[in-house]
Amino acid sequence: MKRLWVLLMIATFSIALLGCGNSGKNENQQKNETVRVAIDDKESLKxxxxxxxxNVKGDLTIKMLNVGQGDAILIQTKSQNILVDTSDTDERDKLRAELDKAGVKKIDKLILSHAHADHIGGAKLVIDDYNVKEVYNDGTDRGKYNVYKGYINAAEKKKIPVKTLQAGDKLNFGNKVSFEVFYPTEELRAKFAADKDYNDTSIVGKLTYGNFSMLFTGDAEKVAENEQLNSSYKKKLKSTVLKAPHHGSKTSAGADYIKAVSPECVVISAGDPSDPTGSGNSYGHPHNQALNSYIKNGGVDKKNIFWTFENGTITITSDGKNWSVTTEHKSDWINNWLKNKK
Ligand SMILES: [Zn+2]
Structure with missing residues (x-):
């Protein structure tokens, strides 16, 4: 990657940026120094x-849609609608209702994190019934899998390009909102593509809008988290909001990963755990081990952890500086959940 260097005028400014109160140096020493900060580091500081x-009134809204057991996240900038995942085939009515409620007709980018049904189940419906411009997936060929084949064929029929996202790719979401892909690399995609479990080819990437950022993680598990920690992207993981990896499962949210992300807010998409039949949340997501990891390793305030089943659709708004969250339902589920669940 191109390394651009920014010369910051004086050390005092860089210290203000870091928020360090006491550098241990006197003022004269600080003034005489010039500090070089790489753009990468500057971004993570930002x-x-x-x-x-x-109640932030901003140009960016991100809605984690209340679509049962699966993920579907609608990102709206001033100029584009981006949909990350489409929940399960059984949840298509909910997805359609949510998209209609948001007034969405055109989807500029449909990003499908990986080929499990609870992420691509609604993709064919979206491609058939909405004006989708581009489709992005994790690049693994799951041609033997009907749900996968269904959306690939639907895109082909409408001549919509299906492109692969991998580490290093950058997408422009419009209005100065960008998305950078951290995972998987081509090599890791090839390595994990043969697995029966598709989770570890999940696209992981970070949306950035000014000082605000959100990390999208699909169903990436600890193996994929560790690969990111061992890559040059480790220093970029720090994000304002974390999309809970794998619906808040304990198979994800490793201590070092959550420390690196160190989010201020975590959003979880998972369905009704008391209805473990069919496509319900038989997994008991979110797991306490993951919740405790957000709290203890990430330093997240409990009141900033939201779950679609309890809170309904979760809407994050940012103006590139400040951010706020509104939910359909207020709920203090987390205290009871931590007390009563394992
Ligand atoms: Zn999933």
Whole structure:
């Protein structure tokens, strides 16, 4: 990657940026120094500057849609609609209702994190019934899998390009909102493509809008998290909001990963755990081990952890500096959940 260097005028400015109160140096020493900060590092510092505020009116809204057991996240910038995942085939009515409620007709980019049904189940419906411009997936060929074949054929029929996303790719979401892919690399995709479990080829990437950022993780598990920690992207993982990996499962949210992301807010998409039949949440997501990892390793305040089943659709708004969260339902589920569940 191109390394651009930014010359910061004086050390005092860089210290303000870091938020360090006491550098241990006197003022004269600070003034005489010039500090070089790589853009990469500057970006990660910037993300720490975002702050939570009340009812932010911003150009960016991100809705984690209440679509049962699966993921579907609608990102709306001033110029584009982006849909990340489409929940399960059984949840298509909910997905359609949510998209209609948001007034969506055109989807500029449909990003499908990986080929499990609870992420691609609604993809054919979306491609058939909405004006989809581009489709992106994790690049693994799951041609033997009907749900996968269904959306690939639907895209082909409408001549919509299906492109692969991999580490290093960058997408422009419009209005200065960007998305950078951290995982998987081509090599890791090939390595994990043969697995029966598709989770570890999940696309992981970070949306950035000014000082605000959100990490999208699909169903990436600890293996994939560790690969990111061992890559050059480790220093970029720090994000304002974390899309809970794998619906808040304990198979993800490893201590070092959550420490690296160190989010201020975590959003979880998972269905009704008391209805473990069919495509319900028989997994008991979110797991306490994961919740405790967000809290203890990530330093996340409990009140900033949201779950679609309890909170309904979760809407994050940002103006590139401040951010706020609104939910359909207020709920203090987390205290009871931590007390009563394993
Ligand atoms: Zn999933």
């Amino acid at each position: 993300s720490q500057e975002s702050s939570q505020a009340d």
